Amino acid sequence: MREHSDVVIIGGGPVGAALALALADSETDVQVLEARADLDRPAHKRTLALSYGSRLILERLNVWAALRTVTEIRDIHISQAGSLGMARLHAAEESLPALGYVVDYAELDSGLHAALRRTEVAVVTAAHVKDVASYAGYARARVEIAGVTRHVTSRLAVVADGGTGSSMPRQTKDYAQHALLALVSAEVGPHGWAYERFTAEGPVALLPQDDGYALVWTATPERVKALLELPDDVFLRDLHAHFGDRVGRFLSVSSRNSFPVNLSYVRETIAPHRVIIGNAAHILHPVAGQGFNLGLRDAWELAAGIRDSRHEELGSLRMLKNFQGGRRLDTAGSMFFTDLLVNLFSNDIPVLRHGRSLGLLALQQIRPLKRFVARRMIFGAQG
Ligand SMILES: Cc1cc2nc3c(=O)[nH]c(=O)nc-3n(C[C@H](O)[C@H](O)[C@H](O)COP(=O)(O)OP(=O)(O)OC[C@H]3O[C@@H](n4cnc5c(N)ncnc54)[C@H](O)[C@@H]3O)c2cc1C
Numbered sequence: 001m002r003e004h005s006d007v008v009i010i011g012g013g014p015v016g017a018a019l020a021l022a023l024a025d026s027e028t029d030v031q032v033l034e035a036r037a038d039l040d041r042p043a044h045k046r047t048l049a050l051s052y053g054s055r056l057i058l059e060r061l062n063v064w065a066a067l068r069t070v071t072e073i074r075d076i077h078i079s080q081a082g083s084l085g086m087a088r089l090h091a092a093e094e095s096l097p098a099l100g101y102v103v104d105y106a107e108l109d110s111g112l113h114a115a116l117r118r119t120e121v122a123v124v125t126a127a128h129v130k131d132v133a134s135y136a137g138y139a140r141a142r143v144e145i146a147g148v149t150r151h152v153t154s155r156l157a158v159v160a161d162g163g164t165g166s167s168m169p170r171q172t173k174d175y176a177q178h179a180l181l182a183l184v185s186a187e188v189g190p191h192g193w194a195y196e197r198f199t200a201e202g203p204v205a206l207l208p209q210d211d212g213y214a215l216v217w218t219a220t221p222e223r224v225k226a227l228l229e230l231p232d233d234v235f236l237r238d239l240h241a242h243f244g245d246r247v248g249r250f251l252s253v254s255s256r257n258s259f260p261v262n263l264s265y266v267r268e269t270i271a272p273h274r275v276i277i278g279n280a281a282h283i284l285h286p287v288a289g290q291g292f293n294l295g296l297r298d299a300w301e302l303a304a305g306i307r308d309s310r311h312e313e314l315g316s317l318r319m320l321k322n323f324q325g326g327r328r329l330d331t332a333g334s335m336f337f338t339d340l341l342v343n344l345f346s347n348d349i350p351v352l353r354h355g356r357s358l359g360l361l362a363l364q365q366i367r368p369l370k371r372f373v374a375r376r377m378i379f380g381a382q383g
Contacts, residue, residue, distance in 0.1 A: 001124045001145065001152065005031045006314060007306065008141055008154040010129045012036075013043055014105070015278030015295035016160035017112035021061045022303030024119035028314075032116075033127040033143055033152070035161075039113050042106035043162065045257060046181055047214035049073065049194070049207055049289030050101045057300050063111045071208045072098040074192030077246070081199040100194075100289070102207045102214060132157045132274055139273040139315065156315035158302065159276040160295075163264065163283055168276065172264040175342055177202045178224035179286055182256040184239065185212035187248025196287075197243055203287045203341070204243055213247070215239070216286055224258050261285050263339055270324050273315035277302060282331060284338045294334045301326055 007023065009016045012034030020032050036043060050058075058064040072091075076099055079086040091099045116123060130142045130149070139157035143150050163170070190208030197204045202218030217227070217239070227235060236250040243250075265282040269275060278295030305323040306314065313319050 002031055004153045005029045007156045008152055009158045009160055011161035012123055013162055014109050014112055014292060015299050017116055018296055019299035019303055020121045021115055024121050026307050028306055031122040033124050033129055035128045037126040042109045044105050046105045048103055048105055048292050050103060051293045052096055054293045054296050055101055057296055063115050066111050067103055067107060071102040072192050073100040073194045074098050076194045078196045102209050134271040134274040157274045159280045160278045162279040168266045170264050170266055172262055174262045177218045177261050178221045178258045179261050180217040180224045180227055180256055180258045182215045183212055183254040184215050184250050185252045186250045228256050228258060270320040272317050275320050285342050287341050288338050290334045290338055297330060
């Protein structure tokens with residue numbers, strides 16, 4: 001580990017690694033401090049839906065072509081349990097090859113690190129950052145490596161630790177929901193379709209992955225705990241009863257795991273010579289598959305800001321305020337959109353149910369509205 005570099009990135013998850021790659025061919029001297037000792041062991045086990053906009057960024061980073069198992073989302077079906085309203089979005093209507101793509105978190109993470117290994121960027125593993133202090137001309141990270149505490153200074157410290165390690169105060173809204181994740185197969189294969197079904201307990205999503213689906217089933221913590229403990233055949237029957245018959249009966253399920261879901265964010269993401277991005281700055285409900293897409297756009301825009309800065313300006317409040325200003329609409333829009341979906345749909349109030357039904361019908365029928373929603377799913381709030 002070097003004791004000083006221009007930019008220190010704390011956390012080599014997908015967002016931190018993407019930022020490091022975006023800076024790899026610049027004049028800036030970058031090092032990444034990552035807590036994992038073994039980069040082949042991903043920090044999370046989950047499937048990610050990537051927007052078309054994220055694909056474009058990953059292509060620019062020379063990572064996209066190396067991802068082996070990418071499944072296209074060409075059509076999205078949105079429905080509500082107990083009502084007739086539904087909407088369908090199609091890539092062909094947007095003149096795009098796909099509305100989005102499904103990739104495994106582990107594969108994306110290892111693809112980014114494989115690309116980083118071909119650069120000069122130093123990735124220090126088993127480096128646990130304890131805190132980051134911000135001073136007038138620099139930032140200083142306190143790092144523990146093999147039980148020894150050391151310090152690294154930089155013109156700019158970027159906190160991209162997923163929100164687990166940082167001691168920054170967070171605003172949190174608890175949805176009182178957990179998400180159950182698993183891979184399932186069904187009588188009707190995906191053929192590019194993703195399904196989002198809103199129920200009073202919480203949304204259920206089926207994302208196409210190879211010949212089966214990645215399932216994200218949100219419900220109360222008690223219900224998810226019970227679902228985790230069911231024998232496979234009973235679980236598959238319950239899923240069919242809950243999701244409906246759109247893909248026929250469910251045939252198999254992998255091992256299941258679960259997460260609490262909430263909205264959590266840091267109000268003040270910048271300080272002199274320190275900035276927070278990705279999940280470290282904002283954790284969203286997985287309902288709209290926005291979290292990583294938003295974090296990747298943070299990384300991309302920050303890399304542009306760093307490249308455009310003169311060395312003496314790097315990490316200055318002026319530079320960071322410019323970055324923050326540019327990200328405000330996208331961040332607030334993604335948080336608002338996701339939170340609205342959860343609040344509006346996760347209940348059984350009759351007047352809201354009818355309103356939602358009409359909303360889905362309108363989405364299906366009104367072309368500009370459909371295009372508005374599709375573009376936000378593809379390119380984020382600034383789409
Ligand atoms: C159930 C679920 C489903 C999701 N589905 C989607 C989806 O479909 N689409 C989407 O876009 N997003 C989705 N997300 C969100 C997505 O997983 C996150 O937005 C994304 O992982 C954020 O990446 P990150 O690099 O900011 O953080 P992380 O992926 O958490 O990576 C943080 C990294 O920092 C390291 N680290 C932690 N602490 C320290 C420390 N103290 N010192 C050094 N290193 C440290 C960790 O080891 C890790 O490598 C989902 C999330 C959940 C929970």
